[in-house]
Amino acid sequence: MGVECFVTGGTGFIGQHLVAYLSAKGHTVRVLMRRPERLAALRDQVDNLGGSGARVFAVAGDLERDNLGLSHADREVLRHVRVIFHLGAHFAWGLSMESSRSVNVEGAKRVALLAAEQKSRLVMIGGYMLKNHEHLQRIGIDPRSPQLTNWPAVYRHVGGYEGSKLEAHFATLEVMSSLGGEITVVHPATVCGHSRTGHIVDGQPLVELIRNLVQGKLTAVPGTAEHWLPLVTVDYLVELVAVCAFDPAMAGQELLALDDQSPNLRALLAEAAKPLGIKSPRHHIPLRLLKWLLGIPPVARFLNSKPEALDFIQTTRFDTAALEQFANRHGITKPDIRQALQHTATFVNSYCLAQDKAR
Numbered sequence: 001m002g003v004e005c006f007v008t009g010g011t012g013f014i015g016q017h018l019v020a021y022l023s024a025k026g027h028t029v030r031v032l033m034r035r036p037e038r039l040a041a042l043r044d045q046v047d048n049l050g051g052s053g054a055r056v057f058a059v060a061g062d063l064e065r066d067n068l069g070l071s072h073a074d075r076e077v078l079r080h081v082r083v084i085f086h087l088g089a090h091f092a093w094g095l096s097m098e099s100s101r102s103v104n105v106e107g108a109k110r111v112a113l114l115a116a117e118q119k120s121r122l123v124m125i126g127g128y129m130l131k132n133h134e135h136l137q138r139i140g141i142d143p144r145s146p147q148l149t150n151w152p153a154v155y156r157h158v159g160g161y162e163g164s165k166l167e168a169h170f171a172t173l174e175v176m177s178s179l180g181g182e183i184t185v186v187h188p189a190t191v192c193g194h195s196r197t198g199h200i201v202d203g204q205p206l207v208e209l210i211r212n213l214v215q216g217k218l219t220a221v222p223g224t225a226e227h228w229l230p231l232v233t234v235d236y237l238v239e240l241v242a243v244c245a246f247d248p249a250m251a252g253q254e255l256l257a258l259d260d261q262s263p264n265l266r267a268l269l270a271e272a273a274k275p276l277g278i279k280s281p282r283h284h285i286p287l288r289l290l291k292w293l294l295g296i297p298p299v300a301r302f303l304n305s306k307p308e309a310l311d312f313i314q315t316t317r318f319d320t321a322a323l324e325q326f327a328n329r330h331g332i333t334k335p336d337i338r339q340a341l342q343h344t345a346t347f348v349n350s351y352c353l354a355q356d357k358a359r
């Protein structure tokens with residue numbers, strides 16, 4: 001039976017796939033929109049992605065405003081919501097601490113408050129760096145006592161986006177536990193396009209990587225043969241997120257959504273290059289050197305990248321046993337990541353890069 005859902009970030013890449021999935025299952029989906037006049041375009045997109053646009057409704061608001069900027073009428077409508085999916089975030093490199101905090105941390109706390117007040121399950125999208133304990137320790141976060149964290153130092157270390165995502169996670173858990181709310185957190189790896197269509201949205205980190213590859217700016221592989229960029233396809237991710245939300249056993253749990261079959265970075269680039277008939281780099285460049293080079297603004301502009309993006313390329317391996325168990329229990333099949341990468345590269349070349357040429 002369909003239930004009422006509220007989604008923040010429903011116009012974004014992962015969000016539009018989640019809204020399509022939920023609406024296709026018969027749920028009514030209310031989407032927080034800064035520009036509600038774009039509802040018709042969102043409904044069309046949801047239909048294109050296999051969902052039911054007619055079941056999607058706009059809720060005017062903004063994560064940066066008190067009470068999310070909701071009107072009294074919308075606040076009443078939202079009381080019937082059973083699950084709140086929080087995906088909305090300012091996702092970009094080079095953000096200041098102030099601006100990333102005001103959307104990603106304060107916004108997440110506002111969403112948590114709403115969920116706890118009206119006893120809706122909150123499903124929050126974090127990020128896989130929260131499951132890299134060595135990394136957290138290195139940057140000064142002890143997950144057992146996050147209140148002791150020197151956040152300005154963390155932001156200086158990892159940049160506004162990642163710093164705010166880390167802070168938002170602990171701040172949201174704190175709000176939910178102090179108010180007795182029910183929360184499930186899903187931590188995605190870097191998101192790859194749809195496993196069959198390759199659909200992805202410009203601005204995603206993987207699109208930038210493929211763009212650099214096609215434009216011949218990636219002449220060496222960052223890191224070593226052990227370095228990888230853990231991936232998860234958007235369709236596998238949204239199925240996990242949606243199923244989590246209705247599984248009572250997932251209340252209070254966190255799930256790492258990461259495909260441990262993601263190839264190392266060199267093989268990832270080779271896989272993306274294959275369908276495009278282009279060469280991929282074979283030699284490596286040390287990450288430290290590349291980070292240093294990216295600190296030089298003209299180089300960063302030329303390479304179309306920021307030092308922060310390199311933090312996601314790492315050697316750490318993750319334990320995905322809980323994910324495999326969860327997926328098996330619910331009959332969720334993991335797509336072939338190499339094929340998904342090839343489809344994504346083809347999609348990026350046909351749509352995102354074709355648009356670059358048209359400009």
Ligand SMILES: NC(=O)c1ccc[n+]([C@@H]2O[C@H](COP(=O)([O-])OP(=O)(O)OC[C@H]3O[C@@H](n4cnc5c(N)ncnc54)[C@H](OP(=O)(O)O)[C@@H]3O)[C@@H](O)[C@H]2O)c1
Binds near residue numbers: 012013032063
């Ligand atoms: N993509 C990845 O590789 C990845 C990996 C790990 C975690 N995540 C997390 O997954 C979530 C979704 O990521 P995504 O890739 O789908 O991001 P995205 O495509 O950049 O979408 C961001 C969404 O947030 C909304 N938003 C931004 N600022 C807002 C504000 N002030 N008020 C209301 N809504 C606002 C945007 O709405 P507008 O349409 O109004 O701009 C958009 O719907 C984020 O929390 C991100 O940190 C992503």
